[in-house]
Amino acid sequence: MGLINNIKDAFNKAEFTVAPNKKLKTLSADFLKSFDLQLAFYKGVTLADPEMTLAALNNKTTKEINTKADGLKIKGSMKVGDAEKLFDQNFGVTVQIKDKAGKVCVPNNITIGQAARGEYKKN
Numbered sequence: 001m002g003l004i005n006n007i008k009d010a011f012n013k014a015e016f017t018v019a020p021n022k023k024l025k026t027l028s029a030d031f032l033k034s035f036d037l038q039l040a041f042y043k044g045v046t047l048a049d050p051e052m053t054l055a056a057l058n059n060k061t062t063k064e065i066n067t068k069a070d071g072l073k074i075k076g077s078m079k080v081g082d083a084e085k086l087f088d089q090n091f092g093v094t095v096q097i098k099d100k101a102g103k104v105c106v107p108n109n110i111t112i113g114q115a116a117r118g119e120y121k122k123n
Contacts, residue, residue, distance in 0.1 A: 018072040020091065024057065025050035035076060036116045038102035042094040058091045080115055081108030 016034045018027065024041045028050070031039040041048040041057060048057050072090055074083050080097050087095040096105045097115065106115040114120065 016074040018054065018074070018087075018091075020055040020058070021053055023051060023053055024048055027054060031074075032100070034074075035112050036100050037106065037112065038098040038100065040096045040098055040102065042096070048093070054091055054093065057093050074112065076111065076113035076116065078112055079108065080106050080110060080112055083112060084108065 016031050022030075028039045028041070031037065041050075041054075043049075043057060072086060074086070084095050084097060087093055097112065098105050099115075099118075107120050110120055
């Protein structure tokens, strides 16, 4: 069943597009709709204000960012760790992908699709 699910993830039309002008709470809600997982945004080691936009949060970081990252897309076939790195590389912000309840960070070495299905809980 794992191979079939991985193939489904690769062809799944569910896709999450990151727009820097959206509020963090909107991005989190959209991610939840797309993948049934939570996105947590951090400023340093504390959770970022959900009312901020991604652009406003990235202006508060000292990292050099990719200002042409408005077309960033996340798919279910991507590894969790790779998706989290994209946010850091393109927007200079730290995100963690968490379970649907937002309580547990999912492992970085599985795909977003596997995390959405809760496959990490079986180990």
